Every structure is written in C-alpha cells, then in structure tokens.
Amino acid sequence: MSQYQAPITDIYFNLFNVWQLDQYWSQQAALSDTVDIDTTKAIIEEAAKICEQQIAPFSAIADQQGAKLVDGKVKLPEHYHKIYQSLSEGGWTALSGDPQYGGMGMPKALSMMVDEMLCSADIAFSLYQGLTAGACVALLQHADEQTKALYLPKMYSGEWSGTMCLTESHAGSDLGIMRTTAKRDSDGSYLINGSKIFITAGDHELTSNIVHLVLAKLPDAPAGSRGISLFLVPKFLPDAAGEPAERNNITVGSLEHKMGINGSATCVLNFDDAKGYLIGEPHRGLACMFTMMNYERLSMGSQGLGAAERAYQNALGYAKERLQGRITEKDGNKAEAIIGHADVRRMLLNIKAMNEAGRTFATWVASLLDKAKYDNCPVAADRANLLTPIAKAFMTDQGFEACVTAQQIFGGHGYIKEWGMEQLVRDARIAQIYEGTNGIQAADFMLRKVAHDQGVVLLALLAEIKAEVLAKPIAQCLVLADYITKLEATAATLLVRNTRAQSANACDFLALVSNVLYGYMWYKSLSALNSELHTEAFISAKQQTAAYFFTRILPKAEGLFALLSHDSAPLDTLTIDQF
Amino acid sequence: MSQYQAPITDIYFNLFNVWQLDQYWSQQAALSDTVDIDTTKAIIEEAAKICEQQIAPFSAIADQQGAKLVDGKVKLPEHYHKIYQSLSEGGWTALSGDPQYGGMGMPKALSMMVDEMLCSADIAFSLYQGLTAGACVALLQHADEQTKALYLPKMYSGEWSGTMCLTESHAGSDLGIMRTTAKRDSDGSYLINGSKIFITAGDHELTSNIVHLVLAKLPDAPAGSRGISLFLVPKFLPDAAGEPAERNNITVGSLEHKMGINGSATCVLNFDDAKGYLIGEPHRGLACMFTMMNYERLSMGSQGLGAAERAYQNALGYAKERLQGRITEKDGNKAEAIIGHADVRRMLLNIKAMNEAGRTFATWVASLLDKAKYDNCPVAADRANLLTPIAKAFMTDQGFEACVTAQQIFGGHGYIKEWGMEQLVRDARIAQIYEGTNGIQAADFMLRKVAHDQGVVLLALLAEIKAEVLAKPIAQCLVLADYITKLEATAATLLVRNTRAQSANACDFLALVSNVLYGYMWYKSLSALNSELHTEAFISAKQQTAAYFFTRILPKAEGLFALLSHDSAPLDTLTIDQF
Numbered sequence A, B: 001m002s003q004y005q006a007p008i009t010d011i012y013f014n015l016f017n018v019w020q021l022d023q024y025w026s027q028q029a030a031l032s033d034t035v036d037i038d039t040t041k042a043i044i045e046e047a048a049k050i051c052e053q054q055i056a057p058f059s060a061i062a063d064q065q066g067a068k069l070v071d072g073k074v075k076l077p078e079h080y081h082k083i084y085q086s087l088s089e090g091g092w093t094a095l096s097g098d099p100q101y102g103g104m105g106m107p108k109a110l111s112m113m114v115d116e117m118l119c120s121a122d123i124a125f126s127l128y129q130g131l132t133a134g135a136c137v138a139l140l141q142h143a144d145e146q147t148k149a150l151y152l153p154k155m156y157s158g159e160w161s162g163t164m165c166l167t168e169s170h171a172g173s174d175l176g177i178m179r180t181t182a183k184r185d186s187d188g189s190y191l192i193n194g195s196k197i198f199i200t201a202g203d204h205e206l207t208s209n210i211v212h213l214v215l216a217k218l219p220d221a222p223a224g225s226r227g228i229s230l231f232l233v234p235k236f237l238p239d240a241a242g243e244p245a246e247r248n249n250i251t252v253g254s255l256e257h258k259m260g261i262n263g264s265a266t267c268v269l270n271f272d273d274a275k276g277y278l279i280g281e282p283h284r285g286l287a288c289m290f291t292m293m294n295y296e297r298l299s300m301g302s303q304g305l306g307a308a309e310r311a312y313q314n315a316l317g318y319a320k321e322r323l324q325g326r327i328t329e330k331d332g333n334k335a336e337a338i339i340g341h342a343d344v345r346r347m348l349l350n351i352k353a354m355n356e357a358g359r360t361f362a363t364w365v366a367s368l369l370d371k372a373k374y375d376n377c378p379v380a381a382d383r384a385n386l387l388t389p390i391a392k393a394f395m396t397d398q399g400f401e402a403c404v405t406a407q408q409i410f411g412g413h414g415y416i417k418e419w420g421m422e423q424l425v426r427d428a429r430i431a432q433i434y435e436g437t438n439g440i441q442a443a444d445f446m447l448r449k450v451a452h453d454q455g456v457v458l459l460a461l462l463a464e465i466k467a468e469v470l471a472k473p474i475a476q477c478l479v480l481a482d483y484i485t486k487l488e489a490t491a492a493t494l495l496v497r498n499t500r501a502q503s504a505n506a507c508d509f510l511a512l513v514s515n516v517l518y519g520y521m522w523y524k525s526l527s528a529l530n531s532e533l534h535t536e537a538f539i540s541a542k543q544q545t546a547a548y549f550f551t552r553i554l555p556k557a558e559g560l561f562a563l564l565s566h567d568s569a570p571l572d573t574l575t576i577d578q579f
Helices: A008-018 A021-027 A036-064 A078-089 A108-119 A123-142 A146-154 A287-321 A343-374 A376-409 A411-416 A421-432 A438-453 A456-471 A480-495 A497-527 A534-564 B006-018 B021-027 B037-065 B077-087 B106-119 B123-142 B145-156 B285-320 B342-374 B378-409 B412-413 B421-432 B438-452 B458-469 B480-495 B499-528 B536-564
Strands: A068-070 A073-075 A160-166 A182-186 A191-199 A207-215 A229-232 A236-238 A243-246 A250-255 A266-279 B068-070 B072-076 B160-165 B181-184 B190-200 B209-216 B228-235 B236-238 B244-247 B250-255 B266-279
Touching: A008 A021, A008 A036, A008 A068, A008 A108, A008 A343, A008 A376, A008 A497, A021 A343, A036 A078, A036 A108, A036 A123, A036 A421, A068 A182, A068 A250, A073 A146, A073 A343, A078 A123, A108 A123, A108 A287, A108 A343, A123 A146, A123 A160, A123 A207, A123 A229, A123 A266, A123 A287, A123 A421, A146 A160, A146 A207, A160 A191, A160 A287, A191 A207, A191 A229, A207 A266, A207 A287, A229 A287, A243 A456, A287 A376, A287 A421, A287 B480, A343 A376, A343 A534, A343 B438, A343 B499, A376 A421, A376 A438, A376 A456, A376 B421, A411 A421, A411 B236, A421 B378, A421 B421, A421 B499, A438 A456, A438 A480, A438 A497, A438 B342, A456 A480, A456 A497, A456 B421, A480 A497, A497 A534, A497 B342, A534 B412, A534 B536, B006 B021, B006 B037, B006 B106, B006 B342, B006 B499, B021 B342, B037 B068, B037 B077, B037 B106, B037 B123, B037 B421, B068 B250, B077 B123, B106 B123, B106 B342, B123 B145, B123 B160, B123 B209, B123 B228, B123 B266, B123 B285, B123 B421, B145 B160, B160 B190, B160 B285, B160 B536, B190 B209, B190 B228, B209 B266, B209 B285, B209 B342, B228 B285, B285 B342, B285 B378, B285 B421, B342 B378, B342 B499, B342 B536, B378 B412, B378 B421, B378 B438, B412 B421, B438 B458, B438 B480, B438 B499, B458 B480, B458 B499, B480 B499, B499 B536
Parallel strands: A160 A207, B160 B209
Antiparallel strands: A068 A073, A182 A191, A191 A266, A207 A229, A229 A266, A236 A243, A250 A266, B068 B072, B181 B190, B190 B266, B209 B228, B228 B266, B236 B244, B250 B266
C-alpha cells in the first residue's frame, strides 16, 4: 500500500480560497483570537503528521488484530493505546471542544478536515475520539452546569471517552419501540435496565472511564418516540473528587463480528440497575440525542471521504507502477504503466473528481454549522440541516463506490488482503449503514428537510446558486444553470405528490440534488483559482478535472431526471407474496 | 439467514416458455435423446435439493474455516469433501461433458441453470467443479485423442479436477510478458519452470489428481502473446494404467488471504522442472486457453446471478419479518414489517427486476452457445461472442450491486457476520475481477466484438430486436424501440471514433447495451406469459416487475446516453503528476 499523504494543499484551497474562512473567522469575536491561517496550518500539518506516520501505517494490523472480548474485558489492537494517548496529550481530543470546559474551541470547518485525515488513516480508530466529541456536543447543549463541569473537561482531555446507546436488537431505525427502562432512585439518579446492541466503543481500556449516553423509557413515558429520555450512565461512577470510583452495573454481553472496522469494539451492553443521570427534560431524550446524531452524521461524511481519499492514493500509486499492456506503439513488447490505459484513467478521474467536490462540500456544510453557531444565523442553520443528510448519505455512498473502484484498479491484487484495498471496501461500507441508514437519510431529506416546508429552504438555495452561476459564468460550468432549472422543476413535481410517492423517490432525489450541488462545488472551486495564489499545474488540474466532471460524471444525472419523471406507483402494485 | 430455495419456477419459465428450448432440443439429433422437459425437471429438481440442503446451509461455515495450508498441503472446509463426493457420485461433474468420454452431454442452457444454483449455494465451493468443467472444454477442443481418452473420463467422473494457470505476479491482464518456460524433454514431454499466482483450486484433496492447464513459453517463442503455449501438467503423473502415480514437481508456495470466497484455495504454484504435455500447436496456447476462458466468463455471470438471487431471498425474508416503523395509520404504535416501506420495496424491486432479466439473459446466451455448437450456426456463434463479455461484466456488476443493496435492507444487521449478507458481498466481489476484469471485458466488447467488425453483429441484433418489438408491441415495453434507436445512434458515433476514444467509452457503452438488452429480456418474458400455462399471480408479478423495470430502472440509461454523447478527451488532458 502507498504511504498515505494528507491532501493538505486541497484542504487549504478549500478553507482559504474557496470558502475564505480565514476572513470569516477574523470577523467573529469567538473565533478571531482562536484561529487564523497560521494556527490552521500548524494544526493541519501536525494532524497530518500524526495520521500519516502514527496511525495510517498500522491500520492493517488493527484490522487483523481486531477488538476482542477476553474474560469480559475488551482488548483493542495494541498500538491503539499508544496513539490514543498521543492524541490526548497533543490536545487533539479537545480540538472542537468548548473553551469554557477546557476545549480548544476550533471551528467545525477545521475539525472536519482533521476528521477526514483520521478517517483516511484508520476509520475504526477514529471512532473512539469521534464518538467522544459527539457525546460532548450533546452534553454541552443539554446537561446541567454541574454535569458539564464534571464531565466535559475529562472528555476533552481524552481521559474519559463517550458512546451513544440507542439501538436494541428489535429497535434500530424505530427507536420508539425500545424496551430499556429507567426508574427514579431515592437519590434522584435513575436505575437503567435493558440491553443495547451495536454500541461503538462500548467498552475498552483506552480511557479510565466511559460515559454512555443511553436512551431509555421512564415508567410514565408516552408510547412511541415521544416517550424516550436521555441518561448519562458512566462505566465508573465518579467519586466526590470526580475520579472514577465504583464500577457501574454495565457488562459487555458480546462483541459483534463484523465485515470491517475490526478495530472498533462494537458491543452488546447490558445495563442491570445501572446508575444513570437524566440529561435534559424527561421524554425529550430523542431530541437531545439528535444533537449528537446530527454531529455524527456529518462525521460519517468524513468517513466516506477519508476512505475514498486513501483508496485513491493507493490506486494512483499502483497505477503508476504496475506495468501491464501496451498503450503507445513505442515498443511493441514493453509493458507500460496502467495509468496510461483509458479505462484506468476513467476510474481514477471518477474518484478524483468526486473526492475533490466532496471535500469542498464538507467544508461548506461545516462552515454553515459554524455560521449557525457563531452568528446565530437561521439561514445557515436551515441550510446545514438541509445538507446534513446529503453529507451523510451521498458522501458515504461515494466513499464506498470510490473504494470499490480503486480496488478494481488493482485487478486480482485488489482482492488480496496484503494490498489493503479490500479492507478499505469493508471499512467504508459501514458508514452507509450506521447513524441512520442512507435510506433513512433520504427520507429525512425528502420529507423533513424538503417537503415539510414546501421546499422553501432548498428552492431558495438553488435560486441563489443559479443567480451566482449566471452572474459570473465560467466556461466549464455553463450547463450548471440548466441542471438547476431542471432540478427545480423536478422538485416542484415531487412537492405536490403524496408522502408515499415522496418516500419512494427519496433516495434518487437525494442523489440528484447531491450531483447538482457537487457541480456547484466545482463551480466554486474554479471561481477560487487565482494565478497569484496557485501554481499553473494546480490551476489546470482543477480546470481539467472540472471539465471531466461536467462532461463525464454530471450527465449521469439525466438518468435520475428521467427516473423521477415517472410515477413511482409500480413500486406498490406487487403483493408481498409476489416478491 | 433464510433457507435458500432454488428459483425453479423461473428457471422453467425461461427454459420452456421464454426460449422454448425443449422444442429446440427435440429437433437436434445430438440432444433429442438426451434431454426433454422431464429430464430437465428431474435434473433441476435434484440439483435444487442438493444445493438447498447439502451446500447452502453450510456456506458460512466454509467461509469461517476457509482453505488452509498445513505442512505444504491444502486443507479445505471439512464438509467440502462430503459434498464433492456426493456431486461426483450423482454424476453432476459430468453434466455438460461429452458423452463420448463419459459425460452426460446436457446443453449449456441447462447446465448454466445448475451453475446458478451452485453459486447461490456457495460460490467458493462451485469453483472446484466449475474449473474442472472449463478445463474439460479446453481439452475436448484442443487435446489429442490419447490425452482426451486418458483425462476426460476421470475429470467428468469427478475423480480428478482441473485448473487454469495463467497469471504470474507481474503478468495478469498482460499475459504476453509471462516468464514461465517450457523446455522439450527427451521423451517428448516438456519441463515446466515458473511460478503462477491466483490459481483457483490450485491444490486440495477433494480429488485424487489435479490437472493443471498451464501457459508457458517455449525457447523459440516469439515475443508477446503470440508466443505462449498450453501444457497439461498433472499433479500426479498417470501410470500405464492411467492411475495417479509419481508426484510431479509442483508445490504450493502459499495460499492467498482474500476478501472472500475463503473456501476456495487460491494458490501460488511453483513449477520446478514439472513434467507437462503440450496441448494444441506450439505458440497457440492463448487461443486454446481462451476456449476455457470464454466458458469461465459465462460462469462468472452465474456467480453474479447466483449471489444476487441468494441475497434477494435473504433480504426478502428479513423484510417480511423485521418490524420497524409505521407505514399505515392502523395502529399508531405497532411496528410493521419493513417490506411495507417504500424505500425497502424500491431496493427489493431493483434486485428482483434485474435478477429475473439476468436469468433470461443467461438462458439466452447459453442457448446461443448451444445453437452454435449443435447447429454449427455462425450467427448464433457471433452473438454468443458478442454477449459473453456482457454476461461476464454486467451480470457480475449487477450481482455485486444486488448483494450490497440486499445488505442495506438489513441495516446494521447486514454488517454483522451472523446474517450472512456481508459474506455474499465479499464473495460476489471477486467475479468482477477475475477471469479478465470487467474493464478488460468492456474493452473486449467495444474493440473486438463491436468496433472490429464495424458493429455488424451488434447492429444486426439490434435491428432484429427492434423489428420484433415493433411487429408485436406490448404495452409495458413500448419505449424499448425508442431506446434501441437511440442506442443505434450512440453506437454509430462511437464506431467512427478512434481506438483511444472507444476504450475510454467502453465500460459505459457496455453498461448501456446491457441495460437495453435487459429491456428486451423483459419484452421476451412478457411475450411468453400465457394464462393456460401460468397462474394469475405469476403473470401479474411479471407484468408489474416489468412495469417497474421500464419506468424506474431503464430510464437511468438516459444518463449513459448523455455521458456517451460527450467527448472523452478530458480523460487524457491531465498529466500523470496532476492526478
């Protein structure tokens, strides 16, 4: 496998040139003292070094060793302990944390770039820190002051880690039917009983304590998803000094044997009168947990992009070195590097064009979240909400496809473990499934984010993009305005259909919107090119990759337009027995 | 996992109603005494029973145990020995063999249906018998009488098995640069030296001997692929009585650790002065091996379809039982089976519509091969040649996609080993890669099968289909003629481009032709429905699945038309450093 090299140039291009976030940061009171171009570069380059040198080279070993349950305790790949400690000591677990509780207060746009690198290096490893960051976001927003003061500093410092405990064996996407219960105890805490499955980082010894955020039902809970409450259930109950003391009644029932992310301990956790503390209002737990889930959903996008970037680099390295077949007529019998073959270039460009658009998209969504947070800007918040399911579903679908395509470039060697490509395929696959399957994301997008407000947020965004594209036209992207016009028409027809038809079209509509928005990402990238800032080679690479995107990738969207123009009724005509 | 049930009704529908092969068989001297409807049913139903009861239930165990190298010997999953013996004893290894040497002489259309079932049951296991059948085809066509008489009966009976040894570590798609040598020995045999990799079924103890078909270069060989000869190199040299005697100098260097098909022993084989026998003319080995490879390429299609069928059945079973979410308003809090969800139905129908078209397509291609063989019909031979890369590439691409989609229906449970879905994804992946990657197939299709004769075979086929569709129009398929007209125009523009541009468009063009031909498969299926032969439920299921195909799947081809209408030049503008 090639040595992973963090795509630093492209990260800077997106942060500083495409979205000019350094200018935005300098205008925000909460950020101007925290982050600027120099801090960003220091952070990105140090993170790159860690990912490249300490994590990425060992991801195959982590896959091989995997997480194991030994005498009721979870054992992780050995080197995970060393690198987790190194991340904690370097302050990386505090990167996006609130400064009031010891966090570094970095904007999401920056931490998301670090996320991508961590995911390129080892998705399974990235989850321990990622889940903790998500749990902190939920606590910061919904816990009381005392809880925050006790837990957040330890979690930001990396001493303690976090999980989210939602799924039960019979309750996945449908959390309303969960059975885990919470009963108020005499001291004001709660006794939690039940069994949760698929708990990522559910147990391990990387940290001295694990803070589980658990959904459960109170005795007086209304039925369904409006009767779920959120509890903080620590592995060790903190003593008066806030140090881990008494072991809580949480046991690991088993570890799942999975297709991939083997270094991630995916646990069945049993809670037997485990002591927990209510977070937020009773019965409002799902809303609280959604704070964390929305955060996680964006991180899924980073998993897709991270895996795709690593896969691309490996395939590119292989394509430059593997000699096979003759392309030119130079020497009839001397094999040439396969990167000369048209079909190999096609595969590489399909990945490259989508990865670069994906990075621009990730930066965009993260910057919208920052604007929502620091400016309290409702337009930015609405747009971040709109785009979150795209970041989750489309970026992970693209991530998986990129890994499969990159694996294909290796031929038979791609199927063999030693080249690392099959691990990337196995690891990337999960991001399409967990944190709400991509089907759930599409339904969320179509029904809640588009149909619910009659498309107001989406259509306003599209109108704004079209105006921008028409006002400052760029040769390679001339078709974009037409695509947006067609997309507006498709949206209009979907908006007048009933919920069933909207659900039937949700996945394809999400893919269509995503493709067109990736076109806008390429427009933004070309707009940001500047011969004073960028080398000629960089500029022409972007221009030519954009030309490839607009002529050889975006046209596939015509298939989605055609499909969505047809009635979805044939989906419902078969009886169950006829399947 | 659901219990696998062979799709017998659909198999009969394709054999007897869509393609009416029983009528064809009855008119062929070589077949009329061998096969009819009753024999077919006896064979299919017995094969179904073996696959359902003896093979499929244990495929997960085979995946877990895998093939292992112990003290230089390959150990297979234990139950493989029992089922291989049972297949041999039942005459299954002789199914398609030439009667002159002890084969059953069944037509390809029938054996291909059995192949699909074997692949649904366990792809890894199916390879031992599949490779042997392929080796027999090559020997039958190219070996001398003495060799055929010695080897074929033992191979048909299942006592001995076969392999194909092509790839070397530096020579995969590009066989011309191989280094394995053959030197004529004093007794007229040859001494083979070299190392071959990725040899499926390269060693094992299922059979008392293994017949390796090895490509190697003679000392006077011209450079490149025109200097390769084919040798038969047995693991044990037969004695005068034709029984395995002296051990040949072939050793297993190692077993590959793969993404999937773990029960298949993928070997590095070292030949050190191994004794071999020339098959066919010197330097004409690649042509001889292509006899086997073309056979194998069709079998790859069965792997794609077989995996997809199993994946569909599992997902359907799960979708009927898994209760999650509320679809109707009947009872606000009671979860319903997820097959009611529009998006789950969409995923199931995408698989179902492609699987059924795929089965019709497989039967078609096999019947063309039969016509080429028994009628010596050049049109059928040309069409089988044209369609072989589609059967290999498109059917395996669809197979993998079906497995991934079916896995998605399971949500998180699809990622866990115990449900078997992730194994199907891992197992199905290889068929897109081996026996010539799907990129190689597309190049073969575009350059050799279409451009080479200026599209004559393809265009004649399309014209014939269009005439048929227009002469007997069917309501659900009315768009098909338009698609064919557009496809003809696309083909015409590609035919006048240069080889580089054709190569760049090959994959997408293959996909486009395949989609349109799958439309024709649905047309043929609808044409074959008959209320005297089929139940109302069967007829309406076919009609509605076809309606789904024509309105919700085929329209995606518009994306391929659009893509192919653009110049592929942007593919070649980046320098290697700009990737």
